[in-house]
Structure formats: C-alpha cells, structure tokens
Amino acid sequence: EVQLVESAGVVVQPGGSLRLSCVVSGLSSNENTMHWVRQVAGKGLEWVSLISWNGATTYYSDSVEGRFTISRDNSKNSLFLQMNSLRTDDSGLYYCVKFPRTWGRGTLVSVSS
Amino acid sequence: DIRMTQSPSSLSASVGDRVTITCQATQNILNHLNWFQQKPGNAPKLLIYGASNLETGVPSRFSGSGSGTDFTFTISSLQPEDIATYYCQQYDDLRLSFGGGTKVEI
Numbered sequence: 379e380v381q382l383v384e385s386a387g388v389v390v391q392p393g394g395s396l397r398l399s400c401v402v403s404g405l406s407s408n409e410n411t412m413h414w415v416r417q418v419a420g421k422g423l424e425w426v427s428l429i430s431w432n433g434a435t436t437y438y439s440d441s442v443e444g445r446f447t448i449s450r451d452n453s454k455n456s457l458f459l460q461m462n463s464l465r466t467d468d469s470g471l472y473y474c475v476k477f478p479r480t481w482g483r484g485t486l487v488s489v490s491s
Numbered sequence: 492d493i494r495m496t497q498s499p500s501s502l503s504a505s506v507g508d509r510v511t512i513t514c515q516a517t518q519n520i521l522n523h524l525n526w527f528q529q530k531p532g533n534a535p536k537l538l539i540y541g542a543s544n545l546e547t548g549v550p551s552r553f554s555g556s557g558s559g560t561d562f563t564f565t566i567s568s569l570q571p572e573d574i575a576t577y578y579c580q581q582y583d584d585l586r587l588s589f590g591g592g593t594k595v596e597i
Contacts, residue, residue: 413587423527423535423578425587437586440492473534477582478525479546481534 380404382474387486394464394489400457400474400482410476412450412457417484418470426472427459442468464489493517493581497590504597510566512593514557514579522558523583529592530575538577539564571597 385399398414414426427438427448436448447460457474469489474482494517504510514524522542527535537546539555542562552567566573574597579590 415587422592423529423580423589425589428585428587439586477587478527478537478540478580483534 380480382476382480382482384472384474384482384485387488389488389490390464391491392464392466392489396461396464396487398459398461398472398485398487402455402457402476405476405480413475413477414448414459415473415475416470417473429457461487466490492586493520493584493588495579495581495588495590497579497593499593500591501594501596504569504595506569506571506597508569510569510595512564512577514562514564514590516560516562516581519559520581520583523581524555524557524562525580525582526555526564527578527580528575529578535578569595569597
C-alpha cells in the first residue's frame, strides 16, 4: 500500500521557520515527481511546490517563491519543505502529494503570535 | 501561470438531480485536467483524469468532458454520499493550479 505520511503539525510565530517532512512508503520515491499542496481551513486547494525525482528541477508558487525550499532525500524516501519568513497567511493544512492519486493526510501549520 | 475558474462556487440539488460544474482555463491545456472530490476531514480523491477518463472504482454517474480551455464535470444522478467539494486541476503546466472549488449540498 502506498502511503505518504507528513510530520506532525506545529505552531510557529510570524517570521519564523519550519521544516515539514513527508515519508514515502510503498512506492519508489526516487522515480516520482513530488509536490506540496496546502489548504487554508474552509478554503480551496493551493499548489505550493514540486521537485523532480532527482531534485534537479524545482518549482514554486508565486506566494512562496523565495521563502520556501523543497528538497528530497531518496535514500530515506523522504520529501521536505523548508519554510522561512512565515506569515499568518501561510497557515493551513499541508499535503504531500504524488499527483494525481496519492495524497498524505496532511499536516497542520499554524502561524500565529 | 494558468488560472482555473470554476463555477458555481456552491450549489444545492436534490437526490437524483443532474449536477453540472464548469471549469475554464486561462489558456489551452489540451485535456490535461483532473477532477477531485474532497469530503470534510479527508484528502482530495481523484475522480476524473485526462478530462474525461473515469478513475478505477469511481461510480459511472460521474463524468467529465471538454478540452482546450472549457471543461465540464457532471454527476448524472446525485446521491447523498456525493455531498462534497469538487475541484478541477490542470497539469498542462508543471506549476499546477486548482479551480476554486464547488461545494455540493443537498
């Protein structure tokens, strides 16, 4: 069974940093492009970032470009999202995704003072 | 970036009704469109891929059509378990994007 399991949610102050992780099991993560998608409570889905199977290609949404960095460690079947200069509007549920079928359960990020 | 405009943002229908949701892209995305269903507390679930292909295990009352910039998602006979929010999503551009969602209520 394919599973994507994100790290536990946290609360962080505005301006702070946070690193999300996602452990991939049941599929060969080193052959798959992986994504992060977020969702503000009660709102829609927002694509955040992608990374190619070897990490050579990364893309970001305009809202996080320059503040977030996506990375992966295929030896550990893990995906990461380094989030810096966090703002209150970065709060939400962050999903690790192998599009289109495999989604994690999401991890809650709360940016609040 | 490709923006996806989905309408309506919400709708109320009766069991057995035909429900139609539209999605428009700001540029030609060929048939590179998925439709997802999301129920409260759950991750999105793929229903339709490639604009019109039904995902394995998804009931045949769900269907999709369209290409280029204009797409349609249909539930032919609404069932109580279809209460959810539905999203279109383009993958023509690697910078993926979603429609704003349609909340379907009974």
